[in-house]
Amino acid sequence: MRKSKRERQRLLQETIRENPFITDEELAEKFSVSVQTIRLDRLELSIPELRERIKNVARQSFADKVRALPLEEVIGDIIDIEPDASAISIFDVKEEHVFRRTRIARGHHLFAQANSLAVAVIHDELALTAKAAIRFVRQVKEGERVVAKAKVTGKTAHGRTIVEVNSYVGQELVFSGTFEMYRSNIEKKDGDSHEYRG
Amino acid sequence: MRKSKRERQRLLQETIRENPFITDEELAEKFSVSVQTIRLDRLELSIPELRERIKNVARQSFADKVRALPLEEVIGDIIDIEPDASAISIFDVKEEHVFRRTRIARGHHLFAQANSLAVAVIHDELALTAKAAIRFVRQVKEGERVVAKAKVTGKTAHGRTIVEVNSYVGQELVFSGTFEMYRSNIEKKDGDSHEYRG
DNA sequence: TCCGATTTTATGACTAGGTACTAAAAGTAA
DNA sequence: TTACTTTTAGTACCTAGTCATAAAATCGGA
Numbered sequence: 001m002r003k004s005k006r007e008r009q010r011l012l013q014e015t016i017r018e019n020p021f022i023t024d025e026e027l028a029e030k031f032s033v034s035v036q037t038i039r040l041d042r043l044e045l046s047i048p049e050l051r052e053r054i055k056n057v058a059r060q061s062f063a064d065k066v067r068a069l070p071l072e073e074v075i076g077d078i079i080d081i082e083p084d085a086s087a088i089s090i091f092d093v094k095e096e097h098v099f100r101r102t103r104i105a106r107g108h109h110l111f112a113q114a115n116s117l118a119v120a121v122i123h124d125e126l127a128l129t130a131k132a133a134i135r136f137v138r139q140v141k142e143g144e145r146v147v148a149k150a151k152v153t154g155k156t157a158h159g160r161t162i163v164e165v166n167s168y169v170g171q172e173l174v175f176s177g178t179f180e181m182y183r184s185n186i187e188k189k190d191g192d193s194h195e196y197r198g
Numbered sequence: 199m200r201k202s203k204r205e206r207q208r209l210l211q212e213t214i215r216e217n218p219f220i221t222d223e224e225l226a227e228k229f230s231v232s233v234q235t236i237r238l239d240r241l242e243l244s245i246p247e248l249r250e251r252i253k254n255v256a257r258q259s260f261a262d263k264v265r266a267l268p269l270e271e272v273i274g275d276i277i278d279i280e281p282d283a284s285a286i287s288i289f290d291v292k293e294e295h296v297f298r299r300t301r302i303a304r305g306h307h308l309f310a311q312a313n314s315l316a317v318a319v320i321h322d323e324l325a326l327t328a329k330a331a332i333r334f335v336r337q338v339k340e341g342e343r344v345v346a347k348a349k350v351t352g353k354t355a356h357g358r359t360i361v362e363v364n365s366y367v368g369q370e371l372v373f374s375g376t377f378e379m380y381r382s383n384i385e386k387k388d389g390d391s392h393e394y395r396g
Numbered sequence: 397t398c399c400g401a402t403t404t405t406a407t408g409a410c411t412a413g414g415t416a417c418t419a420a421a422a423g424t425a426a
Numbered sequence: 427t428t429a430c431t432t433t434t435a436g437t438a439c440c441t442a443g444t445c446a447t448a449a450a451a452t453c454g455g456a
Contacts, residue, residue, distance in 0.1 A: 005404095020256075021256075021257075023442070023443090024442075025442085033404075033405090034404065034405050034406080036404070036407095037404055039443085039444085040404080043444095049442070049444080050443075051252075051442070051443075054249075054253055055256075057255075058218075058252045058256040059219075062218070062255055075306070106310075108306050108307075108310035108313055111306055111309050111313075112304075112305075112306035112309075115305055115309075128334070128337075129305055129334055130333070131331075131334070132331070132332050133329075133330070133331045134329065134330050134331075134332070135329045135330075136328060139326075203431090203432070221413070221414090222414075231433075231434090232433065232435080234435070235432080235433055237415085238432085238433080241415095247413070247414055248412095248413065248414075249413070249414075249441090249442095250414095
């Protein structure tokens with residue numbers, strides 16, 4: 001049976017919200033009305049046409065992606081750095097970093113912050129983590145700000161650089177790690193961004 | 199000056215990758231050639247038209263939205279598990295896991311896979327990583343499939359469980375880690391998912 | 397049952413951003 | 427100059443629409 005205008009428009013909104021990729025023709029078939037009726041409905045409800053809807057979805061995800069990618073190159077914001085000596089970064093634990101149930105930060109984010117910082121402190125073209133020994137001292141909860149402090153403490157016989165990273169929430173130590181870093185020994189150019197493996 | 203065909207096509211690919219929302223007309227203007235030339239270029243490079251590109255971006259974000267959250271609870275797909283004994287997971291290294299320049303996987307993804315697996319293998323309500331010693335044996339590139347194998351190897355004096363995780367690409371060892379896991383000693387209920395800190 | 401209003405459908409002209417195809421013009425190397 | 431590549435132009439056609447006009451169908455009320 002054909003529904004009333006009101007009911008049809010309500011369902012139309014819902015249908016499009018669930019699947020923005022549906023054409024007017026498909027909608028017309030679904031509701032057993034003409035394409036023109038669907039267009040009138042969209043006009044009344046201020047629902048843009050298919051192509052505009054798709055563009056909106058795409059734009060949103062694209063904005064997210066450009067924001068996400070550069071951010072992920074280094075986890076945490078580096079706020080101070082003395083090449084080959086020390087560095088500090090901060091990382092705010094948000095919803096996307098914690099477990100839904102416990103609201104405790106997933107460990108790999110803390111690891112990633114520390115690891116990124118260990119890479120960044122190395123004043124070299126290429127810095128790679130070779131080994132790491134880490135300790136999760138206490139849980140970090142959503143909303144907390146983690147401050148990671150890296151210090152270059154020495155070298156191994158193989159020419160690798162040892163970096164100690166301690167992360168704090170306030171005065172409390174939450175994470176601690178020792179990173180053994182491989183380095184290419186090619187001086188880093190100004191403005192060139194670091195990359196790392198490991 | 200107008201570039202050679204090769205160079206133009208290289209830049210074209212880059213331009214579209216960076217901004218899929220650009221029309222042929224805008225591209226023609228940018229490269230000082232006719233719209234037809236741009237279309238020939240796209241044909242040769244198998245780059246779909248604007249609308250298709252936008253649709254792809256939209257589709258991806260639409261799919262991601264449903265997939266992203268539950269997937270992140272455990273990094274990698276667990277394909278086999280024997281509680282408190284061993285477990286295996288696979289993780290396909292995709293674009294979002296690597297550095298743009300080198301196409302080498304970011305270390306924290308390998309760490310996350312291993313760590314998730316170490317947590318999953320523990321047959322307990324609550325499993326937390328207390329310590330870990332890890333080694334990145336060789337780089338992992340985009341497109342490679344990493345198979346992580348976890349084995350429970352012993353216990354410490356404090357009742358912590360030791361889990362060894364080795365990750366391979368084919369026969370090659372790429373990552374190796376020893377995880378010391380804290381456990382609540384409350385038996386895990388069936389169907390209940392694990393959570394972990396650290 | 398007829399009236400008037402609402403609702404639905406049809407039709408035509410136009411749009412962006414293309415595809416597919418043909419053909420000609422321009423540039424380039426031997 | 428010839429032969430080939432590359433670029434440009436033009437036409438017909440496509441989808442998924444917009445906008446405007448008009449006619450047909452449906453419905454409630456006196």
